[in-house]
């Protein structure tokens with residue numbers, strides 16, 4: 790059943806660097822959904838105009854000028870997904886609060902930002918993902934990152950981080 794197949798680009802913490810947002814969209818090619826985990830800062834309408842697919846964007850701690858929801862819960866295939874920036878869940882101290890909230894609300898996949906560090910934790914009950922920042926990476930290698938989520942023919946989700954090519958030419962998922 791190939792109609793199950795989906796390819797989703799997840800980014801976060803572009804902080805107004807919309808040239809990076811446009812660049813990563815160009816790099817990854819066709820997508821069925823774009824998700825931004827917050828700290829957009831400006832140009833949310835411009836970001837929506839860059840793609841021809843559904844867009845889910847939430848507000849970060851720097852998005853006081855934008856009219857974006859604090860969190861977004863929706864379905865991707867059979868998965869219930871929560872997108873939230875993460876600052877209200879104290880993610881600098883870890884993902885425990887986020888995980889508790891997800892379990893209490895029957896969330897299958899949580900996507901967050903704020904730390905500017907790629908993160909992936911696939912658990913039986915809940916999967917927790919951070920694409921890292923496409924503009925201001927803070928993990929030790931300081932490479933701008935994004936995340937691709939794919940739904941396969943059987944409806945199963947797969948995930949991989951990639952490096953944005955503004956600084957690095959090879960996509961490594």
Ligand SMILES: [Mn+2]
Nearest residue numbers: 802828849903
């Ligand atoms: Mn940020």
